[in-house]
Amino acid sequence: LPKKVESITPYTMALVAKYIARHRLRETQLLDTIAEFLVKKAEYLDSKVIQKLVFPFSRMNYRPSNEDAFFEKLESVLELKAMNSPLATVNIIMSMFQLGHFPRAILNQVFSPAFINNVINSPYALIVRRYLSLLDSAVELEYEDYSGPRLEERYKVMMFDHALTADEVNRKYSYKGLVAEALRQLVGEQCYKQDEVLPPGYYTDFLLWINNSGSVGPENTFQIFIPGKEKDCEEEEGGGTETRKREKLHRVVMSVNDKWHYCHNADILVGSRAMRDRHLRLLGYTIVQLPYHELEKLNGIEEVKHYLREKLLELQLIWSSADG
Structure with a gap:
């Protein structure tokens, strides 16, 4: 492909x-060849x-070797064509964001009243609003x-x-069901939430609240986790409420990373998953990866229960050393 880049049509490259x-x-x-093609022909x-040519870069979480020219070209072209296809425009910007590149001039355009008014009454208004x-x-x-x-x-x-969609289609191949059952036996089903969607709209596998001493439980009714017991979730009594007030509560997302969440034959998460993790951390969540x-x-x-118990104990050690 690199040798034929001059003779390839945009349709074939797409x-x-x-x-x-x-x-x-x-x-x-291959990706660098597509980036070179984009810079020359954009x-x-x-x-x-x-949009089709840019998508594999964010999907693979890969910044091309000519990244400066690549992003510069995308920005200059989008400034001219942003209004032509609003859905394609926000898709391209989303790809840039997943790669950690933030084009100021284009953002000024897509958040402008003119752009918003242009899309709000269109057939694809909802999807564009979701992206925006x-x-x-x-x-x-x-x-x-x-x-x-x-x-x-x-x-x-x-x-x-x-x-x-990928998670729904591949559900029968996922390790999520196994982890859910192990977690239920380990801490009790009242002690975690499954399939929570967290603002700004990130889907999570398991959400737990844990304090520094290892207590696990729903956010409102606090329960205790003692590593090593078969059923480790029991109501705290007496000074339990006081303990909760004194100790910091950590919001923990347990993330089951199945095969399709990674690039093929690599341990690099796809761009959308990587950005989700980045944003959840910035929002104050601790992420436990279960690859x-x-x-x-x-x-x-x-x-699996032993594995999850070890993961939770690792968190405790990290928090203890941070406080120490």
């Missing part, structure tokens, strides 16, 4: 990009084609220097209100 993204192939030489390409809501949250969390227009509160919606390549080595529910 097909190559689609294949790379679909199969999560982090083939850097002015002549439709926004929807550019997530972009606005990302600006809040990651782009402190930005001082331009922002999305008005009345237009904000949750980005996702249910599991991602499939660790889970697949476990044999039976008892080993």
Whole structure:
């Protein structure tokens, strides 16, 4: 492909990009070739084609070797074409954000009243509002220097209100059910929440509240976790409320990272997953990663319970040393 880049049509290159993204192939030489093609041809390409060519970079969480020219070209083209295809525009910006690049001039445009009014009555208004809501949250969390227009509160919606399609389709291949059963036996089903959607719309596998001494439980009724017991979730009595007031509560997200959450044959999370984790950490959540390549080595529910117990104990040690 690199040798034929001059003779390849945008349509063919878009097909190559689609294949790379679909199969999560982090083939850097191929990706760099697409980036080179984009820098040379972007002015002549439709926004929807550019969107297809950019997507594999955010999907693979990969900044090309010519990243300065790549981002500069995308910004200059988007400044001219932002209004032509608003959905493609916000998709391209989302890809940039996932790669940690924040184009100020374009954000000024897409958060402007003119852009909002252009999309709000269109057939794709809801999906654009979802993207803009997530972009606005990302600006809040990651782009402190930005001082331009922002999305008005009345237009904000949750980005996702249910599991991602890939997670639904692959549910039967996921380790999530096994982890759920092990967690239920370990701490009791009242002590965690499953499938919570956290603002600005991030879907999570398991959400727990844990204090420094290892107590686990619902946010409101505090319960105690004593590593080593078969059923470790019991109501605290007496001074339990006082303990809760004195000790810091950690909001912990347990994340079951299945095969499709990673680039193919690599331990690099796909861009959307990586950005979700980044944002949840910035929002104050502690993330416990449960990678499939660790889970697949476990044999039976008892080993999974032991594995989860070790993960929770590791957290305690981290928090204890931080406080110490």
